[in-house]
Amino acid sequence: MQREQISVFDIFKIGIGPSSSHTLGPWRAAQQFVHSLQQQQELDHVVQVKILLYGSLAKTGKGHGTDIAILLGLDGHDPVTFAVDQLDGTVEHIKNAHRLNLGGKHEVSFHFDDDLIFLFSESLPYHPNAVTFQAFLSTGKAISETYYSIGGGFVVKEGADNSKHTEVDLPFPIDTANDLLHWCRKTGLKISEVVMENEQAWRPEIKTREGVLQIFRVIRECIYRGCHTTGYLPGGLNVARRAARLNRRLTGDRGYQNFTEWVDVVRQTGNGFQNILDWVSCFALAVNEENASFGRVVTAPTNGAAGVIPAVLMYYIAFCDGFDDDKIVQFVLTASEVGSIFKKGATISAAMGGCQAEIGVSSAMAAAALTECLGGSQRQVLMAAEIAMEHHLGLTCDPIGGLVQVPCIERNTMGAIKAITASQLALQTNPDNAKVSLDAVVKTMWQTALDMNSKYKETSDGGLAINIPISLPEC
Known part of the structure; x- marks a missing residue:
C-alpha cells in the first residue's frame, strides 16, 4: 500500500481567501475538471456546464466564496497568480455575459442562477465538501465528475488514484x-x-x-x-x-x-x-x-x-x-x-x-x-x-x-x-x-x-x- 507522502508545499500553498477547503479546493477542482475535459479531447464539444454543490460546500459556500472560486477556476484563472483586485469585475462579467470561457480557451453558455446549484440538504458519503461538475456535449453525451475538497486545498477525484505525488524513495518515511x-x-x-x-x-x-x-x-x-x-x-x-x-x-x-x-x-x-x-x-x-x-x-x-x-x-x-x-x-x-x-x-x-x-x-x-x-x-x-x-x-x-x-x-x-x-x-x-x-x-x-x-x-x-x-x- 502506498504511503501518503506530503511535501512542505502541500501543507503551505499560495492561494486566495477566505477558505482553503471552500475556496482554494473548489477552485483547484474546477481547474482539474477542465483539464480532464482536455485530456478526453472533449473541451471543444462542451455546450453547457452545471455545478452541483453538496454538504458543507452548499451550506456555507456563498459565505466562503465557493461559487466565485469555481467560476474563476473554470474560466481559466489560477489562484496563485490571479490579480485579487480584479476578482469582482471578472465574476460580474461572467454573470452578466452568461458565458464561461472554459480554461480560457472555449466559451460556453452559463447562467449563474440556473447552472450553479446549492444542494443544502444533500451530502455525499466520502466527505462533506463535495462538488459535481457536469459537461453537456454537442454530441448529446454528458461527462460528470465529482471532486472532494478535503481540507487545506487538497482535492481528490471520485474513482481516481488520488495520490498527490508519484511515490518517491523518501530517506525517512514518516506517518507518526x-x-x-x-x-x-x-x-x-x-x-x-x-x-x-x-x-x-x-x-x-x-x-x-x-x-x-x-x-x-x-x-x-x-x-x-x-x-x-x-x-x-x-x-x-x-x-x-x-x-x-x-x-x-x-x-x-x-x-x-x-x-x-x-x-x-x-x-x-x-x-x-x-x-x-x-x-x-x-x-x-x-x-x-x-x-x-x-x-x-x-x-x-x-x-x-x-x-x-x-x-x-x-x-x-x-x-x-x-x-x-x-x-x-x-x-x-x-x-x-x-x-x-x-x-x-x-x-x-x-x-x-x-x-x-x-x-x-x-x-x-x-x-x-x-x-x-x-x-x-x-x-x-x-x-x-x-x-x-x-x-x-x-x-x-x-x-x-x-x-x-x-x-x-x-x-x-x-x-x-x-x-x-x-x-x-x-x-x-x-x-x-x-x-x-x-x-x-x-x-x-x-x-x-x-x-x-x-x-x-x-x-x-x-x-x-x-x-x-x-x-x-x-x-
Missing part, C-alpha cells in the same frame, strides 16, 4: 510523531533537517529553499498589507478591520517605508508582555482580515487558520532575532512536518473535525516550529505541538453567516498565543516527565472529530452561527 522521533534519534538530525532530506527526494535543496522563501514573501506581504488596510470586511456582517488601527496605535509616530523598516519599528516598541501580546494579535488579525477580503494568503495549513503560523513567525522575527533566511526556512520546515502528521493521522478539514482541525493544528505546527528555532530538543518540539493541540481539543467550527470572520479571525489570535505559551512550557520542561504524546493527541483529536455532531463542522447549523441574530443580505 514516533516515526519522526525515531529518525531524529537515529541520525541526530533536527526535525527541520529530516524534512529537508525528504524534500530532496522531490527537488534539489536550493529549490526547496527558494520555494519556502517565496511562501514567506507572500506571508510578509499579506501581514504588511493587512496592517495598513482599513474599512469593513465583505459579506454583510459589517465587521470592522482592527489590525491597521492596532498597528497605528502601537507604532505611534515612528516612521517607516517598507516591511524591513516596519519590523525595526515593531522592535522599538519594546519587549513588554502586553506589547508583545498586542503585536501577536495584530499580526494574526492582519492575515485573517486579508483572508476574509479575498486577499492572497498562504494555507497554514488552511485559510481559516492562516494567521496563526504567520503571527508566531513574526513574533520570532521581531522579538527573538529570527529575521534570517535560514531561520525562516527552519521554522517553516518544522511546522510543515507536524501538519503532515495531523493530516495523515486525523484531518485538517473543519468540515470533518471542527475548528480543532484548523486552529488546533496550526497552533501545534507553530508551537513546534518556534520551539525548534529557540533551541528546543526534538522531544521538546513534539511536546510543544502536543500541548498546543491538547488545549484545542473539541473546538467547534460555527462561522456566523458561513463567513470566515466571526469567530474565525479572533480564534487565530488565540491559537497564536497558545502556540507561544505551549513552546515556552515545553522549553521549560523535561520531556521525560510528559504524560501525553503527540501521537496520543492526534488519535484523540480524530476520535473527537468522529464523535462531534455535524452541526459543529463548518455547516453553520449550530453554536454561535445560530445564536447571533444578524441579518446577512449578501448570504
Whole structure:
C-alpha cells in the first residue's frame, strides 16, 4: 500500500481567501475538471456546464466564496497568480455575459442562477465538501465528475488514484510523531533537517529553499498589507478591520517605508508582555482580515487558520532575532512536518473535525516550529505541538453567516498565543516527565472529530452561527 507522502508545499500553498477547503479546493477542482475535459479531447464539444454543490460546500459556500472560486477556476484563472483586485469585475462579467470561457480557451453558455446549484440538504458519503461538475456535449453525451475538497486545498477525484505525488524513495518515511522521533534519534538530525532530506527526494535543496522563501514573501506581504488596510470586511456582517488601527496605535509616530523598516519599528516598541501580546494579535488579525477580503494568503495549513503560523513567525522575527533566511526556512520546515502528521493521522478539514482541525493544528505546527528555532530538543518540539493541540481539543467550527470572520479571525489570535505559551512550557520542561504524546493527541483529536455532531463542522447549523441574530443580505 502506498504511503501518503506530503511535501512542505502541500501543507503551505499560495492561494486566495477566505477558505482553503471552500475556496482554494473548489477552485483547484474546477481547474482539474477542465483539464480532464482536455485530456478526453472533449473541451471543444462542451455546450453547457452545471455545478452541483453538496454538504458543507452548499451550506456555507456563498459565505466562503465557493461559487466565485469555481467560476474563476473554470474560466481559466489560477489562484496563485490571479490579480485579487480584479476578482469582482471578472465574476460580474461572467454573470452578466452568461458565458464561461472554459480554461480560457472555449466559451460556453452559463447562467449563474440556473447552472450553479446549492444542494443544502444533500451530502455525499466520502466527505462533506463535495462538488459535481457536469459537461453537456454537442454530441448529446454528458461527462460528470465529482471532486472532494478535503481540507487545506487538497482535492481528490471520485474513482481516481488520488495520490498527490508519484511515490518517491523518501530517506525517512514518516506517518507518526514516533516515526519522526525515531529518525531524529537515529541520525541526530533536527526535525527541520529530516524534512529537508525528504524534500530532496522531490527537488534539489536550493529549490526547496527558494520555494519556502517565496511562501514567506507572500506571508510578509499579506501581514504588511493587512496592517495598513482599513474599512469593513465583505459579506454583510459589517465587521470592522482592527489590525491597521492596532498597528497605528502601537507604532505611534515612528516612521517607516517598507516591511524591513516596519519590523525595526515593531522592535522599538519594546519587549513588554502586553506589547508583545498586542503585536501577536495584530499580526494574526492582519492575515485573517486579508483572508476574509479575498486577499492572497498562504494555507497554514488552511485559510481559516492562516494567521496563526504567520503571527508566531513574526513574533520570532521581531522579538527573538529570527529575521534570517535560514531561520525562516527552519521554522517553516518544522511546522510543515507536524501538519503532515495531523493530516495523515486525523484531518485538517473543519468540515470533518471542527475548528480543532484548523486552529488546533496550526497552533501545534507553530508551537513546534518556534520551539525548534529557540533551541528546543526534538522531544521538546513534539511536546510543544502536543500541548498546543491538547488545549484545542473539541473546538467547534460555527462561522456566523458561513463567513470566515466571526469567530474565525479572533480564534487565530488565540491559537497564536497558545502556540507561544505551549513552546515556552515545553522549553521549560523535561520531556521525560510528559504524560501525553503527540501521537496520543492526534488519535484523540480524530476520535473527537468522529464523535462531534455535524452541526459543529463548518455547516453553520449550530453554536454561535445560530445564536447571533444578524441579518446577512449578501448570504
